[in-house]
Amino acid sequence: MSGPLSSLKVLDFSTLLPGPFASLLLADMGAEVLRVESPSRMDLVRVLPPHDQGVAASHAYLNRNKRGIALDLKKPEAVELVKQLVQDYDIVLEQFRPGVMDKLGVGYEALRAINPKLIYVSITGYGQTGPYKDRAGHDINYLALAGLASYTGRRDTGPLPLGIQAADIAGGSLHGVIGLLAAVVQRQVTGQGQQVDISMTDCAFSLHAMSGAGYLACGVEPEMENQALNGGSFYDYYRTRDGRWFSVGSLEPQFMQQFCAAIGRPELSARGLSMKPEDQQALKREIQMEFERRDFAEWREVFAALDACVEPMLNLAEAVEHPQLQARDLIAEVPREGAAPQRQIACPIKFSGGLDAPRHIGVKVGAHTDQVLAELGYSDERIAELRAGKVVA
Structure with a gap:
């Protein structure tokens, strides 16, 4: 592999959208990403419709270019495997609630004792501290608590459920990648790793780039349709005669x-x-x-x-065919085993040095377990024992 991040090796314990989108960007830019999944608790994105030839399209996209291993982290042998891996993989990305990885024996303190250069990125809804740190939430909740929904919508119909997951992606994924890469740069200077605490609510709150500044400095409370850019001016959408x-x-x-x-x-x-x-x-x-x-x-x-x-305002089918997006090569043909390539959204970040073509779509649970264990020096017999004991899959 080549690419600007080809020196990075990432153990990705995340599921659903925020962490996987972050590690997708890393993998597209050349990082070696090994996804660690439970053999018994399925990532729900794997069953999310629509499906293409039996595979969830979202999963195939979010997990392209990544290898996969299945470990039951409740078994001591699996924890020892992770500790072996972090001697070589210098970045961990996880998305459990605070304290879960510690209970499993693979929290930051346990792993940094093995590899002091380890960068450990934790993406959660509310962060590692505060009264809400253990509270469940989804994108819509983070946007609501951060105040963003209060002035996004129409006065007569209320706030809008966005068509994208803004807190998950702009908050968890993009800020997660920024924090991770900043820690990598600092490690180049100090030789030490650190934990990066990413709260999707914190990051969503920081998106009040203009309205937040106006409120904190001047006390101007943003409301629906009372600002130039949220429907309070002619800056808006207009319906045509035929309903577009x-x-x-x-x-x-x-x-x-x-x-x-x-x-x-x-x-x-x-x-x-x-x-x-x-x-x-x-x-x-x-x-x-x-x-x-x-x-x-x-x-x-x-x-x-x-x-x-x-x-x-284009629908998605029209946007895919728009000449500007076509000229920017935003659609990729991604290989998959035993079938024609799958069309996916390409990496949006362009480098003058270029990026490698996508290698494969998201893989089955544990697709590379045997390969990874063999790289760690495990014999076929030992791998078979771990499978029989349901430590790996």
Whole structure:
């Protein structure tokens, strides 16, 4: 393997979305990722529909380029295997509630005693400390508690359940990778590893980049549809005559002028963002009235040649075929055993040195158990004994 992270070896104990998306990015960028799963407690993403040739599409994507081993961590022999692995794998990624890995004997303190250079990334809903550290949660809960949902939605219908898992991915996955790589850089200086504590709620809270600054410094509480970028201005979506939608982000005067001229209402450009909120709503009604005069395809032709920050709202099938995404090679053909390659979303990070082509989709539970144990020096007979004792699978 090559790639900017080819020197990293990651033991990934995570399941579902946050940790696996983080280790997907690492694997795509060249890190050697070994996924450690339970032989009896299935990662629910493995059964999440839709399925492609009997394999969950989400699992096949989130776990590409990773090897897999199945260990029952409740058995002492499996814990000893992990301790052997961390002598060579210098990063651990885990997503259990605080204290679970300690109880299993593979917590940070136990493993750093074996490898002081170990970087141990813990992704949880609420972090390793605080009154909520042991509380269950999902993406929607983290967004709600962090205050983000309070001004994301419409006054008359309330907050919106997002189509993506923002706290899981922007919080757990992306911040997890950032923290991990920062610890790697510091280790290059100090020679020491450390634990990285990632709370999805903390990270979601940090996404209040603009509204949070306004509240903490000036006491301005963000609410639904009361800000320029959350529906409180003409910066919004507009329905066409045939029920499709366009996004209008023409904030700057030069863009606003082009937009208003294109819809046949040049006089509206002077109203912009300088008006009171109630006047903004009146402006939005004027814009909506114009959009309802034409179908989606007609408006798409109108705005195709304009540089006015106006774009059609595409469905996923249309986005996949969009020439910009095509030009950026955002769809990859990923090999799979015994079948044609599977189309997946490619790594979005581009390097002038390039990245290796994807090697394979996500594998079956324990697909590389025998291979990994053999690399540790285990004989075929010993591997068979561990399988018979259900230590590995």
